Amino acid sequence: MTAAAPAFITALEQQPFSQAIAESTWMFPCFESLHVLALTVVVGSVAMMDLRLLGIGSKNRAVSELTSSMLPWTWSAFAVALCAGLLLFSSKASTYYNNIPFRVKMVCMLFAAVNMLVFHLFTARNISAWDYGKPVPAARVAGAVSLALWITIVATGRWIGFTT
């Protein structure tokens, strides 16, 4: 049964590349492996920064030094995970569109983006005051929220496979 989905979702599903992925036996597992590999780098590096903000890990490193060494890898891996994820999505777009864990995952990613923006625009402004020491409460909250969201993103991502 295919539930209703907006026109652009069904149009995406009917693209030649989407159908090629859906029909191929090896393309979906390959893109999925790539997606998982990239997301382990994203989640691992984000968790490392979150644990520093929480004052649990990498306590002997400056927050700014840790983030500047991690973020290029986080963003590169995120770009790979996003591209692979879009290809996986397009193969069964209307199914995923109607899948609850998928929707929860997308909302959590949106929240993670907002949390990161708030951190960079406001909390990190006076980073020099706590760069080497214990982060200010707002920074610790940002770290905790980010960690919780990314754990949920991994869990809901895995749940998609058990509900479609």
Added chain:
Amino acid sequence: MIQEFCDWLAGTALSQAFANAGWFVPTVQSIHILMIGAVIIMLSVLNLRLLRITSSGPSLQALAESYIPWVWTALVILLITGILLTITEPGRELLNYAFRLKMIMVATLVVLTFVFQSAVRKDAGYWTASAGRRLAGSALAIASIVLCICIVAAGRLIAYV
């Protein structure tokens, strides 16, 4: 023989209890993936430093000292969650060639990580002491990176082969 063991294990009350709880497999798999993320990022930081691609921040020895204990902790959690998944669906794992290949690669990665750790613990400058050591360090780092990539891919491919 393995088939008989799988049949026996799948018939145990524990295996059936796990299999009948719909939330069990996705929850344990999620923890498994999160721990893989932890291992991959820490080993990647060490491997890139060993390859001298990155150079900022703490020394290789300092990084190894703070990360390696966490790598072993994550590997123990991976072993436990992996065993739980195998108890739940013994045939899916033990009879699967992607799973067997993954186990061989995991064992190799554990040995490489142990070799790396023992050397840097004994002598902070071990991997940079000579051209030969640098080459050996680079080879170890490349092998570790390739193994990490192949382990993740093989793990996901268990569901398909």
